[in-house]
Amino acid sequence: MSVVYDDVCCVMQEVVEREDWTMYVNIARTSNVRHLALSTTKMVLEWTKAVTFIITVVFLLLVMGLEKGLKDYAPTPGYLILTGVYFLVTEKFSTKIVGTWFDNKKFEPFEGMECLYWPTLLLASHLTLSTLLTLLCVSTFNFRLVLLSSFTNLRVKYRELRDDCIKPLQHELATLSPYRPANRSEVRRHDDVCAVCLAPMSSARVTPCYHLFHGDCLRRCLKESNKCPICQYHL
The missing domain is CATH 3.30.40.10 (Zinc/RING finger domain, C3HC4 (zinc finger))
Structure with a gap:
């Protein structure tokens, strides 16, 4: 529930701050000729996003208005902090800001490979938080949700971390490994x-x-x- 509420607020912020509402895609930046296939795809995706957002908002309002879904909903401060942190590390806007700062900071131990370290740290935090949330589901004996979370949030994220982040980072580190650090x-x-x-x-x-x-x-x-x-x- 907390993550759903945070997602709704994020989408509302994006809608308010969005400036370009064009539904068409041109074949080139300097051309006014519209690309039919890409324009159709963009329109379908935008309408799908809009319908999903409306359904989510209606569901959230029904749950909060009828109070049936909130009758037994009494989250602890630890749960709220955990879900809030999970939202922050998975939300594109916050990760983009932190990633840009991380890349421009040029930390000495990373030797200019912040663009490789940051996705690795980010996905590792995703995996850690997903593991904690999955363990919370185990404590409530919701095994169907545990199985779903174990595949989508743990197995898929682990393979993404291993194949897209750790292996490229290890390759770059192996390139420098024959050359010792200077004192x-x-x-x-x-x-x-x-x-x-x-x-x-x-x-x-x-x-x-x-x-x-x-x-x-x-x-x-x-x-x-x-x-x-x-x-x-x-x-």
Whole structure:
């Protein structure tokens, strides 16, 4: 019930703030010719979304108005906090804002791979919260909902986390694993400047030819060539 209410509020906010209500899709940005197939698909999706939203609102109003569904509904503060956090980590607007901040912050331990770490952390939080909510369903002996949640919220999310997040991240980390992190004295002796991007370095990776680069800069260079960007030593 709490998640449904949060979803309704989110959709209402999107409707209020939406500026483009065009139901047609043009074949190009600079063209006024409409793409028939895409326009039809967009119209069907928009109307489906609208009908689903109306049904959800009517159902919510009936439950709250008749009070039959709320008669035995007495959520604890812990339950409200858990469902609220679950809504925040699954709602696109909040995750987009946090993801943009996370990507622009450039945390040193992530070595420029925030775009890979953030989806991994996000889906891991989805999986953790879904597990807790599923365990709550177990405590109420609602085994049908437990089976449904175990497949849609646990198994599907786990496979998405493993295939779309963890494996690409492991691949990028494996690219940097042969090059050890530089210690503070080595970075200071190198004048704290990366030879690739000319930006200051607080952390770096050391190549076999003893040149220092940002981990992200070295990773990008290795995608283009297996040679050192400075001396062309074969890496």
